[in-house]
Amino acid sequence: MFFGFLFELREAKVPVSLKEFLVLMDAMRLNVAAYSVEDFYYLARTALVKDERHLDKFDLVFGHYFKGLEAPADATPAIPAEWLKALGEKLLTDEEKKQIEAMGGWAKLMETLQERLNEQKGRHEGGKKWIGTAGTSPYGAHGYNPEGVRIGQEEGRNSRAVKVWDKREFRNLDDRIELGTRNIKVALRRLRQFAREGADLELDLDDTIRSTARNAGWLDLKLVRERRNAVKVLLLLDIGGSMDGHIRTCAELFSAASTEFKHLSSFYFHNCPYEALWPDANRRRVEHMSTLEILRTYDPSYKLIFVGDASMSPYEIDEPGASVEHFNDESGAVWMGRLLAAYPKAIWLNPVPERYWGGTMSIGMMRTLMGERMFPLTLEGLDRAMRRLTR
Amino acid sequence: MARFDGTESYIATEDLRVAVNAAVALERPLLVKGEPGTGKTILAHEIAKALGKDLIAWHIKSTTKAQQGLYEYDAVTRLRDGQLGDPKVADIGNYIVQGKLWQAFTADVAPVLLIDEIDKADIEFPNDLLLELDRMEFYVYETRETVKAKHRPVVIITSNNEKELPDAFLRRCFFHYIRFPDRDTMTKIVDVHYPGLQKALLREALTVFYDVREVPGLKKKPSTSELLDWIKLLMVEDVSPETLRQRDPAKLIPPLHGALLKNEQDVHLFERLAFLNRRERG
Known part of the structure; x- marks a missing residue:
């Protein structure tokens, strides 16, 4: 039942395990979601997604997998229209702008682009329809079409490019790479500055012995604050x-x-x-x-x-x-x-x-x-x- | 089976209801996240009210250890009693102090257990509770007994996202992210709290409120609880809808802003925007 859904989620990098999937099955058996697609969607979401960062991906996959039921999800990656436009105004001559008008204007160009993005599955090079590199389609990188829209060119062709337009590759640095960071951590450790902060939690043994002795043998506990990197x-x-x-x-x-x-x-x-x-x-x-x-x-x-x-x-x-x-x-x-x-x-x-x-x-x-x-x-x-x- | 459908003082969206009911039906913890002030903690209170159960709240601080939720062995009191020659000392059970989890496990009717702001604790804290929350039992070494839940309590866990929670922990929970309420939901929420509120005042107040949230660069966006406080103030001070409607750009700071802006940098930001506006017009 729905195993394809599980695999599609995992493919979309939503971290779902079999255990969570079985929980969902269990919930279905107990009739938590009573025969409505929406309830099922909410149930699947609460059972399978454990972080709000994955909610969007989940929605996309749900929409795709259960297409035909009621799937409102928009599966196309969003391209900020304003920078494409800005690009066009910078680079295009008046004559070229007229050509775009002939094709139906910017709105039309963007619309076709969205369609192509939907149709196209993988990477593409050459040719004149698909989005890829080095072709004459209006969409893609390194192209010759005057109304070309450049999308995600992998690396600047020239390290000292005058204007960098590949906005899509500015990703946040991923801080989850654990491998190989140990050495760096050790080096960074030099920067530690210990300060005692927060509540008194650690037993101060020396002080406890001293004050217990002074207290005629009655126990007198002394605590100090924990040391933390400040x-x-x-x-x-x-x-x-x-x-x-x-x-x-x-x-x-x-x-x-x-x-x-x-x-x-x-x-x-x-x-x-x-x-x-x-x-x-x-x-x-x-x-x-x-x-x-x-x-x-x-x-x-x-x-x-x-x-x-x-x-x-x-x-x-x-x-x-x-x-x-x-x-x-x-x-x-x-x-x-x-x-x-x-x-x-x-x-x-x-x-x-x-x-x-x-x-x-x-x-x-x-x-x-x-x-x-x-x-x-x-x-x-x-x-x-x-x-x-x-x- | 009792179902949770919100209460007369709490508006629960459809997805939240499904999540709560799933957690209740499958007896698994529900992890609730969301912007501060969107009613995460209140939710546990309302679930307890709606299902007619007791609430046991465990508020987590940065120094809370998982063990404290199970039990604590009060060795210091035992030592003192020993020095004083108290006969109680012979039975170690006299010095085992029950924690919140223990109370929840041994209650006669399954209660609602709220573990509030789990992300405040040490990074290992959730891992230390894995088995206890999964099997709902733990072992007391001092008295060599196993405490097992008579009825599995409804566990609600809230997090403000200050720390990432471990995967193994997440896999054992249901998860719900409380989205910031849209205008319609918000109107209902305010309605529930202040039933007799003038429609016009509410409309203007919500407009100002969502405008304030839109201002870029705010350190702390006002949330539902701040809105409710602010509306209460507006009612006490008898501010008219017309005063709120005056969108004089020179007076960008909303009246009684102290309830909405909790941060002096944010107030400064507003003052600067007001100043810039005045300069542009002048």
């Missing part, structure tokens, strides 16, 4: 573009850091921090936090750690308006200065091997800005960096 860390991560090659190393670092520090806040930026940072790399189009607000929110006792390759065009650091993403009123150097002034304990971790640092001008500039506090993102570099932070 270090606070503000982590700023470069994401997208040239950082793609380093995504694994960064994810490992992030994973280790998020389990090691209780007070850890992380934000994302692209190439160089400016007036706004993103709390969530996936939602960077919608949600950002002004850097000034971050400066106000986190007190100077936070230790500031940048993670980035610092590889960009030099203008992005020292000229206003040179950001690849938007128009910045003030240069990156100004914002770096503000951040460093607010947080005296700061370092920069660079995943680019140290011996190549000389080859990129912007790395040198960033190093100067950081006051030479730039370290390679290797175990040994991390160790040096942590020593530097605790100095």
